[in-house]
Structures are given as C-alpha cells and as structure tokens.
Amino acid sequence: MIHIAITAGGTEEPIDGVRKITNMSSGSLGWHCLEALLANMHKQNRTDFEIHYIKAPKAITKQLDAKYQPHVNFVNVSDTQSVYNSVERLLDRVKIDLFIHSMAISDFAYAYSASIADLASELHQAFRENKDISTEEIEAILRDPKNKYSKEDKISSQKEILMGFKTTPKVISLIKKKNPETFLVGFKLVKSHDEEFLISEAEKLRKINRCDAVFANESSQLSEESHAGILMHLGKIVARPTGKREIAETIVNFAVNEILKNE
Amino acid sequence: MIHIAITAGGTEEPIDGVRKITNMSSGSLGWHCLEALLANMHKQNRTDFEIHYIKAPKAITKQLDAKYQPHVNFVNVSDTQSVYNSVERLLDRVKIDLFIHSMAISDFAYAYSASIADLASELHQAFRENKDISTEEIEAILRDPKNKYSKEDKISSQKEILMGFKTTPKVISLIKKKNPETFLVGFKLVKSHDEEFLISEAEKLRKINRCDAVFANESSQLSEESHAGILMHLGKIVARPTGKREIAETIVNFAVNEILKNE
Numbered sequence: 001m002i003h004i005a006i007t008a009g010g011t012e013e014p015i016d017g018v019r020k021i022t023n024m025s026s027g028s029l030g031w032h033c034l035e036a037l038l039a040n041m042h043k044q045n046r047t048d049f050e051i052h053y054i055k056a057p058k059a060i061t062k063q064l065d066a067k068y069q070p071h072v073n074f075v076n077v078s079d080t081q082s083v084y085n086s087v088e089r090l091l092d093r094v095k096i097d098l099f100i101h102s103m104a105i106s107d108f109a110y111a112y113s114a115s116i117a118d119l120a121s122e123l124h125q126a127f128r129e130n131k132d133i134s135t136e137e138i139e140a141i142l143r144d145p146k147n148k149y150s151k152e153d154k155i156s157s158q159k160e161i162l163m164g165f166k167t168t169p170k171v172i173s174l175i176k177k178k179n180p181e182t183f184l185v186g187f188k189l190v191k192s193h194d195e196e197f198l199i200s201e202a203e204k205l206r207k208i209n210r211c212d213a214v215f216a217n218e219s220s221q222l223s224e225e226s227h228a229g230i231l232m233h234l235g236k237i238v239a240r241p242t243g244k245r246e247i248a249e250t251i252v253n254f255a256v257n258e259i260l261k262n263e
Numbered sequence: 264m265i266h267i268a269i270t271a272g273g274t275e276e277p278i279d280g281v282r283k284i285t286n287m288s289s290g291s292l293g294w295h296c297l298e299a300l301l302a303n304m305h306k307q308n309r310t311d312f313e314i315h316y317i318k319a320p321k322a323i324t325k326q327l328d329a330k331y332q333p334h335v336n337f338v339n340v341s342d343t344q345s346v347y348n349s350v351e352r353l354l355d356r357v358k359i360d361l362f363i364h365s366m367a368i369s370d371f372a373y374a375y376s377a378s379i380a381d382l383a384s385e386l387h388q389a390f391r392e393n394k395d396i397s398t399e400e401i402e403a404i405l406r407d408p409k410n411k412y413s414k415e416d417k418i419s420s421q422k423e424i425l426m427g428f429k430t431t432p433k434v435i436s437l438i439k440k441k442n443p444e445t446f447l448v449g450f451k452l453v454k455s456h457d458e459e460f461l462i463s464e465a466e467k468l469r470k471i472n473r474c475d476a477v478f479a480n481e482s483s484q485l486s487e488e489s490h491a492g493i494l495m496h497l498g499k500i501v502a503r504p505t506g507k508r509e510i511a512e513t514i515v516n517f518a519v520n521e522i523l524k525n526e
C-alpha cells in the first residue's frame with residue numbers, strides 16, 4: 001500500500017470575527033499533483049494506494065472520476081495551527097511514502113490590535129517610569145501591550161492601528177521528524193530574482209527540512225499556462241517544466257519513480 | 264429613468280504580492296438585493312432603470328435572466344481605495360436615486376511590516392538620544408519606522424512582526440455629499456449585543472452619513488436562512504425581516520416605495 005499526502009491552497013489566519021489574512025494561492029498546483037498521481041497509478045494498474053489531500057478553505061477542488069474517489073481522503077484545514085495538527089495526526093497514524101507539500105502556509109498568526117496612539121502612550125509612560133529601559137523591555141511591550149483592543153472591543157475606524165503577529169509552528173519540519181523514510185517534496189517561492197538565488201533558497205529549504213526534492217519558482221512566473229520553475233533533487237536540477245500541469249506531472253512522476261525504486 | 268447603485272461583498276487589502284486582508288462577507292445579501300430590485304421593477308412593468316452593481320472580488324454573482332442583463336452594469340473593485348474611486352466616478356457621472364451600500368469595507372489599509380525586534384531597537388535608540396521624547400514623536404515612529412521591511416525584502420518567517428495600518432477614506436460619506444437627494448441605505452453590523460446598542464449604533468451611522476434607512480444586525484445572526492436584523496427608517500424600526508432573501512426584499516421594496524413617492 002502506498003500512502004501519499006498532498007497539501008494544497010493557502011492558509012487563512014483569522015483576525016477577528018469578520019477579517020482574516022489570506023494567501024492568494026489557488027491550490028491549482030496541488031490539484032494538478034493529485035490528478036497526475038491518479039493518472040500515474042492508473043497507468044501502472046495500481047489500486048493499492050491512498051491519497052490524503054489536505055486542503056485550505058479556498059483551494060480549488062474538482063469532481064473526481066468515480067473510480068478514483070475511494071482512493072482520496074480529503075482533510076479540511078484553515079489556519080496554520082490546524083494544518084500542523086492535521087498533519088501531525090496523519091503522520092502518527094499512517095506511514096506516508098510521499099509527501100507533496102505545496103500549500104502556502106502563513107508564517108504568522110494574529111496576536112493583537114492596538115491603536116498607534118494608545119501604544120505610543122503606553123511606551124511613553126514606560127520610558128518615563130524607567131529611564132534605563134532595555135530593548136528587550138520595549139520588545140515585551142510591542143509583543144503584548146496593555147493598551148490593546150480586547151476581543152469584545154470594536155476597533156475604531158478613525159484611528160491608525162498596529163497589529164502584532166506571532167510566529168507559527170513549522171509544518172514542514174514535522175514530516176521527516178515523524179518518518180525519515182518519507183519522500184518529501186517541498187516548494188520554494190521567491191520574489192523576482194536570478195536563478196542562483198532561487199537555487200540557494202531551494203537548498204536552504206531542503207537542508208533545514210530534509211526535503212528530498214524541491215520545486216523552486218519565482219512569483220512572477222505563477223500563471224496557469226506559463227508557470228515555470230526548476231525541480232531539484234538532492235541539490236541538483238533534474239527538470240525545468242512549464243505550465244502547472246507539466247510541473248505537477250514532472251514532480252509526481254519523478255517522486256513516484258523514486259519511491260518505487262525502494263519498494 | 265431610475266438609477267440604483269448596490270455595493271456587495273468584502274474588500275481585500277493587499278499586504279504584499281501574495282498576502283492580503285480579506286473580509287469574510289460573501290456578498291450574498293447584495294445579490295439578493297439585486298434580485299429583489301429586478302423582481303420589483305418587473306412587477307411594476309418598469310424598464311426605465313439601470314443598476315450599477317459594484318462588487319468586491321469574492322462577492323458571489325449568479326447568472327441573470329437575459330431580459331435583465333441590459334439593466335445591470337457590473338463594476339469590479341478590490342481594495343477600499345478602488346471602491347472610493349469607482350463610487351466617486353459613478354456619482355459624478357450619474358444621479359443615483361437609490362444607493363444600497365451593503366459592502367463590507369475595510370477601515371484600514373496596509374502601511375508596513377517590521378520585526379518586533381527591529382522596531383524595539385529603533386524605539387530604544389530614539390529614547391536614548393532624546394530622553395524627553397514625546398508621545399507624538401513615538402507615534403511618528405510607530406506610524407512609519409525606519410526599521411521596516413522594504414517591498415523587496417522577504418519577511419523573515421522566524422521573527423515576530425508588527426504591521427502598521429492607515430485609515431481608509433470613508434466611501435459612505437461620499438454619497439450624500441455628491442447628491443443629497445439619493446435615498447441611502449446603510450448597513451450596520453455589530454458584535455453580539457442587545458437591541459438598544461444595535462439601535463444606537465445604527466443611529467450613529469445614519470446621522471454621520473445622512474442615511475435614510477439603516478439595516479442593523481449582529482454578527483451572530485449572519486446565516487443564509489436565519490439572518491435577522493432590523494430595518495430602520497429615519498430612526499424608527501419599520502421591519503424585522505428574517506433570512507437574507509426576506510431582508511433584501513424588505514429593504515428594496517421599502518426603498519423603492521420611498522423613491523417613487525417623490526417621482
């Protein structure tokens with residue numbers, strides 16, 4: 001039995017009851033990976049596989065052919081913490097052979113809102129009371145001020161505000177920690193840069209999280225048809241696919257080939 | 264010729280190339296208002312009307328009956344500034360008889376991101392150089408620090424951050440300023456509270472922006488079927504509709520009746 005996990009779409013971090021920070025990722029590349037996997041398994045006449053598709057709220061989904069439906073298990077997630085919890089539960093329960101981690105996951109979760117005026121007045125008072133205030137003491141105020149809006153408060157629409165954010169747990173770091181045998185495909189998106197930089201960022205991601213392969217691309221190249229990037233395996237460029245469909249097929253066929261070598 | 268404007272959905276404020284702050288408003292109530300208006304005009308056998316439907320990116324739209332299509336003019340907007348610009352252009356060009364302002368509009372636009380550590384160090388230095396620093400001087404730093412991420416920087420995923428937000432122009436205040444004759448329907452959403460509070464908030468909205476009618480509701484009452492609230496006209500409760508469809512019909516039929524009185 002082959003177990004595969006795919007994460008897709010962009011997480012949503014809630015701010016209050018009506019607002020949230022969203023990532024514009026459509027989940028399209030993740031869905032193409034799912035389709036490429038199903039096609040790959042079908043071509044090999046394999047039915048001994050299960051795909052765990054972990055999807056963010058706005059990630060696109062399409063109708064699956066009836067013969068494929070029993071092989072795909074959808075897991076709905078929303079914010080980064082919920083992805084972390086779902087992936088951790090999945091990894092504790094199932095030995096994953098291939099993990100395609102294409103989801104755009106927020107590095108930050110909302111902590112608080114404060115008006116700039118109220119926060120300035122809190123800092124001013126702290127300075128007056130403690131002439132030897134340290135950078136760390138100022139940091140502590142900025143991290144969690146007294147003068148912030150409570151959950152019940154309506155945030156004034158007339159005042160400039162600050163929002164504080166805390167860091168989120170790193171989902172990708174869980175994968176090899178739970179099972180060093182999993183073939184892990186990471187994704188690196190950088191802002192417009194040369195290829196040397198793209199490769200060095202992909203290598204950083206690979207080394208920190210023990211990825212086997214990394215698909216690296218830059219944000220100017222994200223359209224459905226002309227989406228381009230490089231697929232790297234253990235630090236070497238192995239393919240330069242173009243278009244989301246070809247990218248997905250290249251990643252999936254390469255990764256499945258690698259895991260079947262060890263079967 | 265009757266000219267009607269409807270705003271629908273929730274604005275999206277961009278943070279960087281991939282993230283944005285969105286409002287969860289579905290635009291469903293706005294769409295129901297459009298459908299109720301078309302039904303109302305049809306019932307009266309009127310064809311001398313034009314609806315300007317100003318929609319946010321995620322606001323739902325459905326297929327319109329072919330006979331209605333020539334009467335509806337769609338205007339796509341994204342962030343608050345784009346709503347302001349579009350509404351201003353519309354009001355300069357057309358004398359609007361009825362304005363149904365159901366869009367959830369962000370009160371804030373993204374200004375900057377800074378790491379908490381970098382901002383604390385900037386404040387610490389400012390304080391050391393000027394022991395008599397004023398609240399206003401601290402505010403100026405918080406509003407626009409030197410130690411912020413530039414547009415080209417990648418925001419570190421390892422550090423806690425702060426985001427600064429500036430206030431946005433108030434779209435609703437434009438409407439009566441451009442044409443005091445427009446019948447303006449405002450919407451007030453409050454967090455869970457008693458009716459007295461709901462009414463006082465609706466009255467504030469009405470008085471500040473010279474609304475004729477206000478539909479007021481609380482965020483616990485937002486579901487499609489059980490959405491409830493009160494319709495107020497010049498400070499008095501005139502209806503208590505339930506369900507988005509009934510709410511839309513109540514608002515539209517009331518407002519059209521009022522504007523036709525003056526025809």
